[in-house]
Amino acid sequence: MLNIKFYNEEKIPLEMHKVRIVQKLNLPPIEQRVKAIEEAGYNTFLLKNRDVYLDMLTDSGVNAMSDKQQAAMMEADDSYAGSETFTRLENKIKEIFGKEYFLPAHQGRACENIIAQTFVEKGSIIPMNYHFTTTLAHIVLNGGSVKELFTNEALKVRSDYPFKGNMDIAKLRDLIETYGAEKIPFVRLEAGTNLIGGQPFSLENMHEVRKVCDEFGILLVLDASLLADNLYFIKEREEKYKTKSIREITREIADLSDIIYFSGRKLGSARGGGICTNSKEIYMKMREYVTLYEGFLTYGGMSVREMEAIAVGLEETMDENMINQGPQFIAYMVEELQKKGVPVVTPAGGLGCHIDAMEFVDHLPQTEYPAGALAAALYIVSGIRGMERGTLSEQRDENGNETLANMELLRLAMPRRVFTLSQVKYAIDRILWLYENRNLIGGLKFVDEPKVLRFFFGRLTATSDWPSKLVNKFKADFGDSL
Ligand code: F0G
Numbered sequence: 001m002l003n004i005k006f007y008n009e010e011k012i013p014l015e016m017h018k019v020r021i022v023q024k025l026n027l028p029p030i031e032q033r034v035k036a037i038e039e040a041g042y043n044t045f046l047l048k049n050r051d052v053y054l055d056m057l058t059d060s061g062v063n064a065m066s067d068k069q070q071a072a073m074m075e076a077d078d079s080y081a082g083s084e085t086f087t088r089l090e091n092k093i094k095e096i097f098g099k100e101y102f103l104p105a106h107q108g109r110a111c112e113n114i115i116a117q118t119f120v121e122k123g124s125i126i127p128m129n130y131h132f133t134t135t136l137a138h139i140v141l142n143g144g145s146v147k148e149l150f151t152n153e154a155l156k157v158r159s160d161y162p163f164k165g166n167m168d169i170a171k172l173r174d175l176i177e178t179y180g181a182e183k184i185p186f187v188r189l190e191a192g193t194n195l196i197g198g199q200p201f202s203l204e205n206m207h208e209v210r211k212v213c214d215e216f217g218i219l220l221v222l223d224a225s226l227l228a229d230n231l232y233f234i235k236e237r238e239e240k241y242k243t244k245s246i247r248e249i250t251r252e253i254a255d256l257s258d259i260i261y262f263s264g265r266k267l268g269s270a271r272g273g274g275i276c277t278n279s280k281e282i283y284m285k286m287r288e289y290v291t292l293y294e295g296f297l298t299y300g301g302m303s304v305r306e307m308e309a310i311a312v313g314l315e316e317t318m319d320e321n322m323i324n325q326g327p328q329f330i331a332y333m334v335e336e337l338q339k340k341g342v343p344v345v346t347p348a349g350g351l352g353c354h355i356d357a358m359e360f361v362d363h364l365p366q367t368e369y370p371a372g373a374l375a376a377a378l379y380i381v382s383g384i385r386g387m388e389r390g391t392l393s394e395q396r397d398e399n400g401n402e403t404l405a406n407m408e409l410l411r412l413a414m415p416r417r418v419f420t421l422s423q424v425k426y427a428i429d430r431i432l433w434l435y436e437n438r439n440l441i442g443g444l445k446f447v448d449e450p451k452v453l454r455f456f457f458g459r460l461t462a463t464s465d466w467p468s469k470l471v472n473k474f475k476a477d478f479g480d481s482l
Contacts, residue, residue, distance in 0.1 A: 011332070011335075012332070012421065013325070013328035013329055013331075013332055013421070015325065015417075016321040016322075016325070017066075017322075017325075017417055019420075020067065025053055025054075026050060026051070026052075026053065026383075027053040027383050027482060028051055028053075028383060029481035029482055030380065030381070030471050030474055030475065030481045030482070031471070031481060032051070033051065033379060033380050033383055034380050034467050034468070034471050036048070036051040036379075037376050037379050037380055037467070038461075038467070041447065041448065041458065041459025041460050041461070042372065042373075042376045042444050042459075042460040042461060042462065043372070043455070043457075043458055043459060043460060044057060044375050044376070044379060044385045044386060044387060044388070045057070045387075045455065045456050045457070046457070046459070047379065047385055051383070052379075052383060052384075052385045053382065053383030053384060054382075054383065054384045054385070054419065054423055054426075054427060055385050055415075056352065056384055056385060056386050056387075056411075056412040056413050056414070056415075056427070057385050057386065057387050057413060058387060058413045058415075059266060059326070059351055059352065059413045059414065059415045059416065060263065060265040060266055061265035061271045062415045062418065063266075063269035063415045063416040063417065063418065064269070064415070064416060064417035064418050065269055065270065065309060065313070066269075066312070066313075066316060068312050068316070069269065069270065069308075069309040069312045069313055069316075070309075072308040072309060072311065072312045073305040073306075073308050073309050075308060076303075076304035076305045076307070076308045077304060078304050079298075080296055080298065080299075081296065081298060082298070083298045083299065083304060085298075085299075085304040085307050085308055085311075086104070086297075086298040086299065086304075086307065088307075088308065088311050089102070089104070089274075089307045089308075089310060089311045090102045092311040092314050092315060093274070093276050093314070096247070096250060096251075096254075096314055096315075096317075096318065097250070097251070097254040097260055097276055098251055098254055098255060098278075099254065099260065099276035099277055099278050100277075100278050100280075101276060101277050101278065101279075101280065101282075101283035102274055102275070102276045103274060103275045103276070103283065103286055103287060103290050103297070103300065104272065104273075104274050104290070104294070104295075104297070104298070104299055104300025104301070104302055104307070105261075105272070105273045105274055105275065105290065105294050105300045105301060105302075106272060106273065106294055106295070106300060106301030106302055107263055107264070107265060107271070107272060107273045108134070108223075108225050108261065108262060108263025108264075108265065108266075108273045109134035109135075109138070109263075110273060110293065110294055110300075110301065111261035111262070111263075111273050111274065111275045112134055112135050112138040112261070113138050113289070113293065114275065114286050114289040114290065114293070114294075115138075115186075115221065115259065115261060115275065115286070116138035116139050116141065116142045116144070117142060117289055118282075118285050118286050118289065119185035119186055119219075120138075120139050120142035120143065120144040120185060121142065121143055121144070121185075122143035122144075123143065123144070123183060124139075124142070124143065124144035124145075124183060124184070124185055125144065125145055125146075125147055125175070125179050125183050125184050126139050126144055126145070126146050126147070126184070126185070126186065126187075126188055127146075127147045127148075127149050127167075127172055127175055127176075127184065127187050127188070128146060128147070128148060128149070128167075128187070128188040128189065128190060129148070129149065129150055129154075129165055129166065129167045129188075129189055129190055129193055129201060130148055130150055130154065130165070130190060130193045130194075130195055130196055131146050131148060131190075131195065132190060132194050132195060132223065132225075133195070133393065133453070135188070135190075135223065137453075147175055149167050149168045149171040149172050149175065150164075150165075150166075150167070150168060150196070151164070151166050151167075151168045152168075153166075154166075154193075154196050154199070155196065155406050155407060157343065157344075157345055157346070157356045157358075157359070157407070158343075158345075158346050159346060159347065160346065160347060161347070162200075162202070162233070162237040162238075162347060163199070163200055163201055163202040163205060163233075163237070163238075164193070164196060164197070164199035164200075164347075164349075165190070165191075165192065165193035165196070165199040165200045165201040165230070166201045166202060166205040167187075167189065167201065167205060167209050169205075169208045169209065169212060172187065172209065172212050173212055176212070176216050176218070181216040181217060181218055184216075184218050185218075185219065186218060186219040186220065186221045186258070186259070187209060187212075187213055187218055187219070187220050187221070188221045188222075188223060189201060189206060189209060189220065189221070189222050189223070189257075190222075190223040190225075190226070191222065191223060191224050191225070191226050191227040191229070191230035191253075192225075192226025192227065192228075192229040192230040192233075192349070192350045192351060193226075194225075194226060194351060195389060196345075196407070197345035197349045197351075197354040197409065197411075198226065198229055198330075198349030198350035198351030198352060198354070199345075199349045199350075200229065200230040200233035200234065200237075200349070200350070201230065202234065202237075202238050203234050203238060203240075203241060203249065203252060203253065204238065204240070206253060206256050207256065209256075210256045219258040219259065219282075220256065220257055220258050220259075221257065221258065221259045221260075221261070222253065222254075222256075222257040222259070222260045222261075223261060223262070224260050224261065224262040224267055225262050225263040225265075225266045225267055226266055226267070226350055226351060227250070227253070227262065227267050227317070228266075228267055228317050228322075228323040228326070228350070228416075229323070229326060229327055229349070229350020229351060230350070231246050231249055231250060231253075231317070231323060232246075232320070232323045232324050232327050232350070233327065233349075233350070234249050235249060235320065236324075236327075245318075246317075246318050246319070246320050246323065247318045250317075250318065258277060258278075258279065258282070259275060259276070259277045259282060260275070260276050260277070261273065261274065261275040261276075262274060264302075264306070264310045264313070267313075267314070267317065268309070268310035268311075268313035268314050268317065269309070269310075269313040269316070269416060270306045270307075270309035270310045270313055271302070271303075271306045272300075272301075272302035272303075272306050272307060272310055273300075273302075274300065274310075322416075322417075325416055325417055326350060326351070326414050326415075326416045327348070327349075327350050329414050329419070329421075329424060330348050330349065330350065330351075330352060330353050330414050331348040332421070332424065333348075333353040333412075333414075333424055333427065333428060334346060334347075334348035334353050335348070336425075336428045337353070337355075337428060337431060337432070340432050340435070341435070342355065342360070342431060342432065342435045343355065343356035343358075343359035343360055344356065345409065351411070351413060351414070352411050352412050352413035352414050353411075353412045353414065354389075354409045354410070354411050354412070355374065355386075355409065355410040355412065355431070356407070356408070356409065357370040357371035357373075357374045357390060357408040357409060357410050358370060358390075358407065358408040360374055360410075360435065360438055361373060361374055361438055361441050363439065364441070364442070364443045365443070366390070366391050366402070366404045366405070366408065367391070367402055367404075368442075368443025368444060368445065368463060369388070369390065369391055369392045369443065369444045369460070370390065370391075370408045370443070371388045371389060371390035371391070371392065371408040371409055371410050372388040372390070372391075372392040372444050372460065373441055373442065373443055373444050374410045374441065375387065375388045375410050376444065376462075376467075377434060377441045377467075377470060378410065378430070378431065378434060380467060380470055380471065380474075381430050381433065381434050381470065381474055382426070382427065382430035382431075382434075384412070384427055384430065386410045386411055386412045386413075387410070387411045387413065388409075388410065388411075388455060389405075389407070389409040389410070389411050390405045390407065390408035390409055391403070391404055391405045391408065392454070392455050392458070393405065393455045395451075395452070395453075395454065412427065433474075433477070437470070437473055440466060440469050440470045440473060441466060441470065442462055442463050442464045442466030442467075443462075443463040443464075444460040444461065444462060444463065445460060445461060445463055446458060446459070446460050447459050447460060447461050
């Protein structure tokens with residue numbers, strides 16, 4: 001999106017694309033919404049999409065594709081071996097990241113499985129800026145543990161620190177000196193740090209991490225799933241890179257990484273994933289796992305059509321007017337909510353707008369899942385589906401006690417190029433109404449709690465009749481059911 005100034009001085013992000021394929025949406029009346037969320041066990045993952053107006057659950061696999069991506073999909077080569085499609089994707093990876101060897105995988109967590117099986121063993125320690133749920137699970141499954149080395153700014157909800165995704169270099173050095181480099185197979189940096197609100201690291205910080213890795217002979221692994229957002233923020237917020245192109249910044253990041261992996265559902269706006277490196281030795285070690293778990297080396301579990309779309313999607317990621325759309329829409333939403341006092345994570349990051357449920361519903365204890373309750377309440381009053389990122393997304397400890405999350409966030413993801421500004425304004429409007437009526441929101445409790453990844457399938461219920469009180473107030477204020 002270009003920074004076009006409006007004559008009336010309104011600050012509005014202007015789209016540099018037009019919509020040529022559309023999908024019809026439903027907005028069911030509030031009585032139906034409250035029934036739908038009850039049937040879904042107050043878990044937004046279990047809602048049926050036909051009951052959802054704006055699906056802000058995730059940006060994963062739901063970004064809009066371009067006409068060029070769709071066109072490329074028609075030219076896919078299905079050959080099992082020697083596929084032209086694979087060569088095109090491999091060449092695009094080589095061109096953009098400067099990495100010689102590419103391994104395809106069916107999505108991001110499959111890459112994590114391959115990397116963890118290759119490098120992690122019992123007692124391994126993996127330092128990182130912050131974990132992602134699937135990353136942590138694979139490292140633990142292979143006997144390792146994760147050490148999060150974020151800076152003091154990372155978990156502050158309200159901050160003006162531009163790079164909350166940075167790694168604390170002193171803590172990294174300390175950790176290596178305490179445990180010894182031989183226990184640390186790699187350091188992991190996550191671009192656009194997901195679980196703390198889509199927050200970027202700076203390229204200066206990455207250079208420092210690399211220096212420490214070099215000093216101790218440790219590999220640096222980059223999770224590039226949310227790289228598009230991080231690239232935009234480096235160019236926008238880091239003085240030194242203001243005049244560099246997105247392609248140059250990407251290459252500098254890639255040159256600092258020994259291994260890059262990504263979820264194509266986010267980076268590349270299609271469905272798949274992959275790992276690349278310049279080390280033949282590392283490639284050979286990981287290669288076996290691709291054929292074992294994913295598929296032959298020319299597709300790794302992906303459909304060839306999606307691979308074509310990823311190749312074009314990666315090229316489009318080099319276009320600043322493409323990658324700034326998400327962050328600028330998110331910034332608009334964050335600023336409008338902040339003006340009215342709604343607690344949101346700042347500075348605005350990538351991925352989505354993150355509401356601080358700890359403050360929004362500060363009358364609810366963490367054991368009643370404030371972020372989950374807020375997600376359910378927002379769905380009831382708007383038909384908008386967000387995702388809980390708080391205590392519900394944690395696992396109980398070995399004694400069955402709750403692990404209280406560091407942050408209680410409601411994530412409202414902004415899939416790239418999917419929603420219009422009027423839809424975003426609708427979301428803002430309903431959130432503001434809910435904020436004024438926040439005292440009506442009550443807690444949740446489990447009725448069916450799975451042991452693993454409970455947030456996906458767990459079923460809950462309201463701790464009181466608060467949902468019907470919320471419905472009554474909504475109908476009184478709006479005069480109807482929409
Ligand atoms: N790494 C990061 C930083 C992610 O955000 C994700 C997925 C993955 C790895 C795993 O990739 O889904 O293709 O297997 N994040 C999705 C989300 C699920 O909704 O934020 P995947």
